[in-house]
Amino acid sequence: MKKKSLITLSILLCASASIAQENKETKMVLNMENTTKAPLDPQTLWKLGRVSGEGISTDGKTLVYGVSNYAVETNSSEKNLYTLSLETGNTAPLTSEKGGESVIQITENGDIIYLFKGQLWKKNRYKGEAIQLTHSETDLENVKLSPNGQYILFSKAVLIKKYHSTDKYPDLPKSDAYVFDNLDYRHWDTFNNGKFNHPFVASYNNGKIGEAIDLLQDEPFYSPQMPFGGSEDFEWTPDSKAVLYVSKKRFGTEYAVSTNTDIYRYDLTSKQTTNLTEGMNGYDTNPTYSPDGTKLTWLSMKKDGYEADKNDIIIFDKASSQRLNLTAHWDGTVNSFIWSKDNRKIYFVAPSKGTVQLFELTVPTNLKNKSLASIKQISEGNFDITGIVGQVANQLIVTSTKFTRATEIYKYDLANKTLTALTTVNDKMYAHISDNKIESRITKASDGQDLFSWVIYPPDFDPTKKYPTILYCEGGPQSALTQFYSFRWNLQLIASQGYIVIAPNRRGMPGWGVKWNEAISKDWGGQPIRDYLSAIDDISKEKYVDTARRAAIGASYGGYSVYMLAGVHENRFKTLIAHNGLFDMRSWYGTTEELFFANHELGGPYWDKANAKSYTEFNPSEYVDKWNTPILIFQGGHDYRVPIGQGLGAFQAAQLKKIKSRLVYLPDENHWVLSGHNAQVWQREFFGWLKETL
Incomplete structure (x- = not known):
C-alpha cells in the first residue's frame, strides 16, 4: 500500500491558471471587503494552489516553480510555471497554456526547457516567446538530456506481450478479453495490456531526435518502475557516454513477489549493459552523481520483498572502486537526498518524531577505511520538509507543509537554521481561514512505551466545552504520520467542522527508529490496534472530549484498522x-x-499454517459477530491493491447484521480519489455521515 513516491500522490490533480486569473478568482471567493475568518471547508480547500519546486538556474539567481489549480466548473486542472528571482523576490509567469508543464533543464544562458503535451519546449527566463523544440510522433515521457546536450533519454510504452485478444487474434477486432499465464496480470489500477515502459536513447540536436535505441531490447521489464517511477529512475554519466536506469528485471509471478530493482549502466559506444547493484536484493533507486562526477550515490533497501525496509544512502567511488553504506549506523530511513555543491556533504530529508526534517551527512574523505559518516539533524519544528529543490550558496531551497498550510517553497539557511518563505501562493486564501490549535501528546501505550500523537483542535477551541472526537488511523502501514497536507484526508479540514482529531504515531511508523517501524509486520491486528485504543482512551480523560461522540476513520491500512476496531x-x-x-x-x-x-506483512499465504494468526486473530472479518456500530464504507472500482471485494464484503456484512451502513462506490477511482468532482462527493458524504451519526 505505501509507495515511495506515494507520498505526495494523494495531493495530485492539478493544473494552474495565470496569476491574474488566480487573484481574480480569489477575490470572488473571499469577498475581500469582508476580512472575517471562517473555518476551512472543502470548497475553499480545492481553490488552493498546489505548488511544486521545478528547478534552480545554474547561476543560482532564479527559481522555477509550478502552481496547479483545479476548476470545479470543468472538473479539470491546469499547471503553469513561474519564475522567482532569488535576489529580488520578484515573480513572473513563464507559461500560461492550458495543460501542465514540467521543467527538464535550465541552461546557463537562461533557457528553460520544459515538457508540455509530450514535446519539449524552450523559453528564455529573460525574454522571448516559447519555442517548440521537438515534434516527435509519440509523446515523450521522463525526459533527461545528456550533460553535453547531444543525446536525449526518454521512456515510452512498447508492446511486448499479446495479452489482449485484439493483439493475439487480429481477426477479432471487436473482442475484449485478456489471456494470462502468469501473475502481474494487473497492477495498481490497470490490467497489463502487454505494453512495458522502456528507456530509449537517441542523438539530439536542437530538437531533432535521431533513431532511438531501446535499452531493454524488447524484454518484458519496466523502466521506470511501475506504477509510480519517473525520471528519477534515469541518470546520465557526467561524461555523457553512458546511461543509468532502474529496473526490476523479473517477469510474471517472479515480478509480483519481489522488490529487487537494480541500477543498470548502458554504454553508448559498446552497447553493453552492466548491473551496478548485483547482489543487492531490495529496492535500489535514485542514482545520483556527485557534482564533480567522481562518486555515484543511490538509495537502497536490503531485503527483497520488504517495500518499507530502511532506506539507506549508498556511495560508490569510481577511483577506489569502494562501495559504502553511509547511513547503515543511523537509526532512520531516508526519503530523498541531494549532494552539496562542494561535494563534501549530502543533505537528505527523513521522518523524525512526527515530522519530516533536514539532515546533513558529511561524506568520509577516505572510503577505504570504511569510516562512519557524520550525520546530524539540522532542522527542527512543527513542519515537514517534503523535498529539496537544490542549493544556492549557504541555503537549501526546499518544499514544506504543515497541517494548516499547503506546500510552499522556502529557503533554509544552513548557518542560522531558519526557514523563510519564498512563495506565498496561498497567503491571501489563508488570511481568511481560521487557524487551528495543534498540539503533541504523549500517551503510555499498553506495553509501557511512549506513544506520540498529534491533536488538531477546532478553530476557537474552548476547553470548557465538550467536543466530538475523531481517531485518525493512518495507512501504509509503514507511512509516516507527520505534518502532511492532503486535499482529501486533511486533518485541519476535519477539525474545522467542529471536531477534535487525534492522530497517533502507532507502531509501524518511521521517525521513531527502525525497530518501531518494523514492529507492525505480522502484527497488524495486535499492538498497533492497542496503540489506537490507548490513544483514544487517554485523550478521552480530558473534560472537553465528549465520550459519547467518538469516531474512528482511516484509509488503506487505516481502513483495515477501522474494520478491526469495529469488532474490538x-x-x-x-x-x-x-x-x-x-x-x-x-x-x-x-x-x-x-x-x-x-508475503512480508502477513508472513505468506493463508494455506501455510505458520501464518494462521494473520488470517484469524488479525482478520477483521472474523469479528463481524461483534459489529454493532454505524459504518460508512468508501470503495474504488479500480483499486487493485485493495480490490473491490473488500469494501463490498464489509458493507454486505453490516447490512445483513442490520447495522446502519452506507456504501460509496467510486467505479472510476483507484486506491485514491483523483477526480475533483468525485473528491467533492467523497467529502460531502464523509462530513454528511459524521453530522448524521456523530
Whole structure:
C-alpha cells in the first residue's frame, strides 16, 4: 500500500491558471471587503494552489516553480510555471497554456526547457516567446538530456506481450478479453495490456531526435518502475557516454513477489549493459552523481520483498572502486537526498518524531577505511520538509507543509537554521481561514512505551466545552504520520467542522527508529490496534472530549484498522468510516497484485499454517459477530491493491447484521480519489455521515 513516491500522490490533480486569473478568482471567493475568518471547508480547500519546486538556474539567481489549480466548473486542472528571482523576490509567469508543464533543464544562458503535451519546449527566463523544440510522433515521457546536450533519454510504452485478444487474434477486432499465464496480470489500477515502459536513447540536436535505441531490447521489464517511477529512475554519466536506469528485471509471478530493482549502466559506444547493484536484493533507486562526477550515490533497501525496509544512502567511488553504506549506523530511513555543491556533504530529508526534517551527512574523505559518516539533524519544528529543490550558496531551497498550510517553497539557511518563505501562493486564501490549535501528546501505550500523537483542535477551541472526537488511523502501514497536507484526508479540514482529531504515531511508523517501524509486520491486528485504543482512551480523560461522540476513520491500512476496531472497540466509538480498507485477509491475499507486500506483512499465504494468526486473530472479518456500530464504507472500482471485494464484503456484512451502513462506490477511482468532482462527493458524504451519526 505505501509507495515511495506515494507520498505526495494523494495531493495530485492539478493544473494552474495565470496569476491574474488566480487573484481574480480569489477575490470572488473571499469577498475581500469582508476580512472575517471562517473555518476551512472543502470548497475553499480545492481553490488552493498546489505548488511544486521545478528547478534552480545554474547561476543560482532564479527559481522555477509550478502552481496547479483545479476548476470545479470543468472538473479539470491546469499547471503553469513561474519564475522567482532569488535576489529580488520578484515573480513572473513563464507559461500560461492550458495543460501542465514540467521543467527538464535550465541552461546557463537562461533557457528553460520544459515538457508540455509530450514535446519539449524552450523559453528564455529573460525574454522571448516559447519555442517548440521537438515534434516527435509519440509523446515523450521522463525526459533527461545528456550533460553535453547531444543525446536525449526518454521512456515510452512498447508492446511486448499479446495479452489482449485484439493483439493475439487480429481477426477479432471487436473482442475484449485478456489471456494470462502468469501473475502481474494487473497492477495498481490497470490490467497489463502487454505494453512495458522502456528507456530509449537517441542523438539530439536542437530538437531533432535521431533513431532511438531501446535499452531493454524488447524484454518484458519496466523502466521506470511501475506504477509510480519517473525520471528519477534515469541518470546520465557526467561524461555523457553512458546511461543509468532502474529496473526490476523479473517477469510474471517472479515480478509480483519481489522488490529487487537494480541500477543498470548502458554504454553508448559498446552497447553493453552492466548491473551496478548485483547482489543487492531490495529496492535500489535514485542514482545520483556527485557534482564533480567522481562518486555515484543511490538509495537502497536490503531485503527483497520488504517495500518499507530502511532506506539507506549508498556511495560508490569510481577511483577506489569502494562501495559504502553511509547511513547503515543511523537509526532512520531516508526519503530523498541531494549532494552539496562542494561535494563534501549530502543533505537528505527523513521522518523524525512526527515530522519530516533536514539532515546533513558529511561524506568520509577516505572510503577505504570504511569510516562512519557524520550525520546530524539540522532542522527542527512543527513542519515537514517534503523535498529539496537544490542549493544556492549557504541555503537549501526546499518544499514544506504543515497541517494548516499547503506546500510552499522556502529557503533554509544552513548557518542560522531558519526557514523563510519564498512563495506565498496561498497567503491571501489563508488570511481568511481560521487557524487551528495543534498540539503533541504523549500517551503510555499498553506495553509501557511512549506513544506520540498529534491533536488538531477546532478553530476557537474552548476547553470548557465538550467536543466530538475523531481517531485518525493512518495507512501504509509503514507511512509516516507527520505534518502532511492532503486535499482529501486533511486533518485541519476535519477539525474545522467542529471536531477534535487525534492522530497517533502507532507502531509501524518511521521517525521513531527502525525497530518501531518494523514492529507492525505480522502484527497488524495486535499492538498497533492497542496503540489506537490507548490513544483514544487517554485523550478521552480530558473534560472537553465528549465520550459519547467518538469516531474512528482511516484509509488503506487505516481502513483495515477501522474494520478491526469495529469488532474490538467495546462501544468506544459511535460511528466509523473506512476507505478502501482490508476486510477479509484470505480473499485479499488471493486478489491483491503486489504479493511481495502481502508475503512480508502477513508472513505468506493463508494455506501455510505458520501464518494462521494473520488470517484469524488479525482478520477483521472474523469479528463481524461483534459489529454493532454505524459504518460508512468508501470503495474504488479500480483499486487493485485493495480490490473491490473488500469494501463490498464489509458493507454486505453490516447490512445483513442490520447495522446502519452506507456504501460509496467510486467505479472510476483507484486506491485514491483523483477526480475533483468525485473528491467533492467523497467529502460531502464523509462530513454528511459524521453530522448524521456523530
